[in-house]
Amino acid sequence: MLRNLIPTAVTCLALGIGAIAHAADKHGHDHKPQHGGLIAEAADLDFELVAKTDSLTLYVAHDGKPVATAGAKGTATVVAGSEKIAATFEPAGSNTLVAKGSFKMGVGVRVAVAVTLAGKPEAKLNFRLK
Structure with missing residues (x-):
């Protein structure tokens, strides 16, 4: 059961980090x-x-x-x-x-x-x- 949770946790973490980075880009900073x-x-x-x-x-x-x-x-x-x-x-x-x-x-x-x-x-x- 734990083996099934690890890939899911890694995927959720990766998606969460991507969403945070994407939100920062939309914060209005034009570099x-x-x-x-x-x-x-x-x-x-x-x-x-x-x-x-x-x-x-x-x-x-x-x-x-x-x-x-x-x-x-x-x-x-x-x-x-x-x-x-x-x-x-x-x-x-x-x-x-x-x-x-x-x-x-x-x-x-x-x-x-x-x-x-x-x-x-x-x-x-x-x-x-x-």
Whole structure:
């Protein structure tokens, strides 16, 4: 009798996990880049980094809706090989932070970001350029 229950229990468990994962996908999170950048999630927020040789732009959203960046503070460290370049983000629009500078771009370049939005815990993000 126990032999008959084990496959049934495993099947129920697998279906339950699949249903939970499916429900999470329908929760409203759209992890597709809206600005052609890379997406990372932290502190219950979605961050999209658009990296260019002269600027780093960070868009902030929650469940697909823009999150205000007024009063936000942030830093970025761009790591290209053995070279590290530090930058400071400044609010630049309703849900946007921008860091200006001269940055190396290319496959494998890493960008470590730390951002604090008003009333939110610090978000630490890591992006790897493609």
